[in-house]
Amino acid sequence: MAKKSTDVSHNSDAMGAAVAPPHHSEWRRFARVFFGRKLYLIGFIIVVILILVAIFAPLIAPYDPNTNDLPNKLQGPSADHWFGTDKLGRDTFSRIVYGTQISMEIGFIAVFSSAIVGIIMGLAAAYFGGWVFAIIMRVTDAMMALPGIILVLLIAGLGGRGIPVVIFALGFGGIAGMCRMMCGQALSVTQNDYVMAARVIGMSNWRIMLTQIFPNAFPPLIVGLTMGIGGVVLGEAGLSYLGIGVPAPAPSWGGMVMDGQAYLLNNPLVSLIPGVAIMLLVFGFNMVGDGIRDAIDPRLRGVL
Amino acid sequence: MTAYIIRRLILGVIILLLVTMMVFLFVRLLPGDPLMVFMGNYSPSTQINTMTSEQHDELMHQYGLDRPIYVQYIDWLNQVLHGNLGKSLRVGQDISLLIGDKIGRTAYIGTIIFIITTIGGILAGIYCALRRGTWIDNTITTIANIGMTVPVFWFGVLLIYLFGYQLHWLPFFQWKDPNQDFWYSCKYLIMPVASVALGGIAGMARLVRSCMLEVMRTDYVRTAWAKGLSERVIVVRHQLKNAMIPVVTALGGTLGGILGGSIFIENVFSIPGMGRLMTSAIFDYDYQIVQATALIFGGIIIFSNLIVDIAWGWLDPRIRLS
Numbered sequence: 008m009a010k011k012s013t014d015v016s017h018n019s020d021a022m023g024a025a026v027a028p029p030h031h032s033e034w035r036r037f038a039r040v041f042f043g044r045k046l047y048l049i050g051f052i053i054v055v056i057l058i059l060v061a062i063f064a065p066l067i068a069p070y071d072p073n074t075n076d077l078p079n080k081l082q083g084p085s086a087d088h089w090f091g092t093d094k095l096g097r098d099t100f101s102r103i104v105y106g107t108q109i110s111m112e113i114g115f116i117a118v119f120s121s122a123i124v125g126i127i128m129g130l131a132a133a134y135f136g137g138w139v140f141a142i143i144m145r146v147t148d149a150m151m152a153l154p155g156i157i158l159v160l161l162i163a164g165l166g167g168r169g170i171p172v173v174i175f176a177l178g179f180g181g182i183a184g185m186c187r188m189m190c191g192q193a194l195s196v197t198q199n200d201y202v203m204a205a206r207v208i209g210m211s212n213w214r215i216m217l218t219q220i221f222p223n224a225f226p227p228l229i230v231g232l233t234m235g236i237g238g239v240v241l242g243e244a245g246l247s248y249l250g251i252g253v254p255a256p257a258p259s260w261g262g263m264v265m266d267g268q269a270y271l272l273n274n275p276l277v278s279l280i281p282g283v284a285i286m287l288l289v290f291g292f293n294m295v296g297d298g299i300r301d302a303i304d305p306r307l308r309g310v311l
Numbered sequence: 312m313t314a315y316i317i318r319r320l321i322l323g324v325i326i327l328l329l330v331t332m333m334v335f336l337f338v339r340l341l342p343g344d345p346l347m348v349f350m351g352n353y354s355p356s357t358q359i360n361t362m363t364s365e366q367h368d369e370l371m372h373q374y375g376l377d378r379p380i381y382v383q384y385i386d387w388l389n390q391v392l393h394g395n396l397g398k399s400l401r402v403g404q405d406i407s408l409l410i411g412d413k414i415g416r417t418a419y420i421g422t423i424i425f426i427i428t429t430i431g432g433i434l435a436g437i438y439c440a441l442r443r444g445t446w447i448d449n450t451i452t453t454i455a456n457i458g459m460t461v462p463v464f465w466f467g468v469l470l471i472y473l474f475g476y477q478l479h480w481l482p483f484f485q486w487k488d489p490n491q492d493f494w495y496s497c498k499y500l501i502m503p504v505a506s507v508a509l510g511g512i513a514g515m516a517r518l519v520r521s522c523m524l525e526v527m528r529t530d531y532v533r534t535a536w537a538k539g540l541s542e543r544v545i546v547v548r549h550q551l552k553n554a555m556i557p558v559v560t561a562l563g564g565t566l567g568g569i570l571g572g573s574i575f576i577e578n579v580f581s582i583p584g585m586g587r588l589m590t591s592a593i594f595d596y597d598y599q600i601v602q603a604t605a606l607i608f609g610g611i612i613i614f615s616n617l618i619v620d621i622a623w624g625w626l627d628p629r630i631r632l633s
Contacts, residue, residue: 046456145325145326145329146329148322148326148329149326149329149330149332149333150333152326152327152329152330152609152612152613152616153330153333153334153605153608153609153612154567154568154570154571154608154612155567155571156571156574157570157571157574157589157605157608157609160574160589160590160593160605161334161337161338161601161605162337162341164590164593164601165337165338165341165593165596165598165601166341167341237460241460241462244462244464244465245462245463245464245575248462248464248465248575248578249464249574249575249578249590250594251590251593261462261464264462264464264465264468268468268471268579271468271471271472271476272476275472278465278468278472279465279468279469279472281465282461282462282465282466282468282469285460285462285465286457286460286461286462289459289460290456290457290460293456293459293460294456
């Protein structure tokens with residue numbers, strides 16, 4: 008409620024001055040909502056820390072993630088090995104740190120590539136309508152009919168093993184959702200008078216789509232993009248757990264859960280800590296996504 | 312209503328056809344030889360091939376893989392329509408026979424999870440919406456936020472560690488069907504069901520809660536309060552009925568999530584179901600089984616979405632008339 012009243016006073020100030028509010032105020036309002044709630048702030052901090060961990064992994068990790076040390080295998084936590092060691096004596100903490108790199112890399116690349124393809128498809132469907140719309144929507148229907156993980160399993164399983172295949176599989180799985188979101192947004196933006204005006208002054212179709220519709224339809228998609236990264240990281244972990252994702256020696260979080268499962272009695276941390284890392288990452292991105300949604304959607308502000 | 316159902320049915324058939332095409336094209340066009348299964352100790356990293364190219368060509372011919380791809384597709388579709396899913400490359404058995412008892416197990420476990428998820432999620436969501444801001448709401452919402460981030464397989468491993476290894480309360484290997492040993496199978500199912508249901512209930516509760524809050528702010532609910540109706544009537548007749556519309560749409564997605572989750576728990580808890588069949592076929596490069604299982608999973612999802620759409624049209628006249 009307190010938030011609402013400040014909003015009102017802010018607006019009336021702007022109206023009293025009878026000029027358009029200064030440009031930065033939109034960003035400031037966004038920041039106030041986004042950083043105003045503790046949960047979103049925590050999520051944001053988690054994401055920032057994890058990105059820093061991924062970038063500076065070689066400086067943070069005390070050991071090489073792939074160096075075996077058989078005499079010290081399956082040790083419990085100690086001062087030397089914070090989370091103990093796995094069946095080959097590799098330091099679990101170092102593997103978690105390097106695993107952040109793999110998860111982030113796959114998460115960002117897969118989400119952005121699926122976003123590019125999905126956005127183009129969604130824009131085209133919404134703008135051209137008619138049979139273009141019908142075909143694109145039926146194709147996305149078919150892509151969504153298979154549960155995400157099965158589509159991904161199909162591609163990753165038969166396409167060979169390796170990070171590029173995992174990125175392709177998870178990226179492909181995300182296209183349909185992105186396309187649907189973009190199409191929905193673009194359909195409502197296309198109704199606006201400025202799109203008609205652009206058409207009247209003779210802009211080409213592609214120019215209208217890219218300069219008029221896209222910038223106005225995009226902001227709500229940022230939420231989907233942010234949460235998509237969490238989803239992809241979960242998907243990658245799942246594939247690697249099944250042994251179909253990132254190949255063995257690489258320290259992928261899902262693969263670590265599988266590796267440690269047979270040694271739960273010796274050192275449960277090998278299996279359990281990667282799950283906590285996955286949850287932190289997904290939680291962080293989900294909260295940032297929620298925060299962005301709250302901040303850009305005035306209807307939801309302070310209510311949900 | 313009849314016209315609406317017919318329209319939906321036609322749409323469902325079209326989507327099913329597109330899914331068969333997609334599954335078929337993926338299996339054929341992805342890098343990797345469909346006959347990898349015959350290539351001795353093949354692994355993608357070594358690329359060792361123990362077959363001569365004449366043997367390879369002969370096998371390609373034997374399995375009809377040397378024909379144009381659309382001929383292969385139409386032939387496969389024709390076989391599937393006649394109930395013949397093909398033969399496993401590795402064991403040479405009819406896939407329909409291989410799937411037979413496995414699909415029953417997956418369906419049995421999936422149904423249990425689906426019922427628990429729906430009822431639990433809806434009840435929790437309603438409760439939170441009605442008691443918004445209380446500590447119970449905050450606790451459930453927090454658990455739901457965390458529950459959505461928990462990887463199914465990891466939660467299964469955690470439960471195995473706690474209740475299997477440490478407390479010795481629940482079995483987690485040596486699966487038995489319910490008709491063999493009912494109580495044992497009930498005990499066995501607690502952990503797998505809990506692993507998948509946690510995320511499902513969390514997502515459902517969040518959705519129901521926000522839909523209920525959305526409806527609470529509408530004019531007709533305010534009018535209902537102003538008329539002096541009892542809380543129970545308002546909640547059940549005015550709010551719940553309208554809040555359920557988006558929830559019913561989401562049920563199709565929930566089912567997809569449960570089927571996806573079943574792939575993981577069948578692997579974590581060694582349950583011989585469809586998901587395990589699919590992953591082991593992927594390891595064996597047995598493309599016939601992969602293709603058949605993906606098709607069956609897709610078919611189940613399309614069929615349940617069809618039912619959801621029809622239910623939706625029945626609940627909300629605006630949909631079927633549009």
